Amino acid sequence: MARTRTPVVAGWFTEGAEEREFRLLGTRCTACSVVYFPREDAYCRNPGCAGGGELAEAALSERGHVWSYTDGRYRPPAPYVSDPDAEWEPYTLVAVELEEERMVVLGQAAPGVTVADLAVGMEVEVVPGILDEDAGTTWTTWHWRPVGGAR
Known part of the structure; x- marks a missing residue:
């Protein structure tokens, strides 16, 4: 049975793209150039925006620098949904400028990238990732990877 690839949030990143073409998608105000991510599709929230321009989809930078990072070593408590019968796998969260x-x-x-592989200021790149897989769906997302691959 073929799995359906479904983004965890539609419109936040390119779908089905090869790694070298993968990008996060935001929106940019045509009047003041403010960029939003997550995307803003209703109106420009910049209080200094005189023109209240239209919001156009914008591909965001492929690279950035680690601003902060941490690891998630425990199963999230209620009210977050988490299968108590599934084995818990720690993960690393990265805040990237x-x-x-x-x-x-x-x-x-x-x-494969852990907190031991990261440092504040390190250059990282956005790559396609998988958040979860269930009976017929592969839930896709984005991941951050040190430039040059995991160390």
Whole structure:
């Protein structure tokens, strides 16, 4: 049975793209150039935006620098949904300041990248990732990976 690839949040990243083409997607105000991620599709929230321009989809920087990081070593408590029968796998969270936008975006580190592999200021790149797989669906997302691969 073929699995359906489904993004965890539609419109936040390119879908089905090869790794070299994968990008996070935000929106940019055509009047003041403010960039939003997660995307803003209703109106520009910048109080200094005189024109209240339209919001256009914008591909965000492929690379950035580690702003902060931590590890998730325990199963989240209620009310978060977590299968108590499934084996818990620790993961690494990375806050990355994007190069061009100068905004911080949070995401999981690529599989195999631990806190021991990261340092504040280190250059990382966004790559496609898998959040979960169930009966017929592969839930896709983004991951952060040190430039040059996991160390």
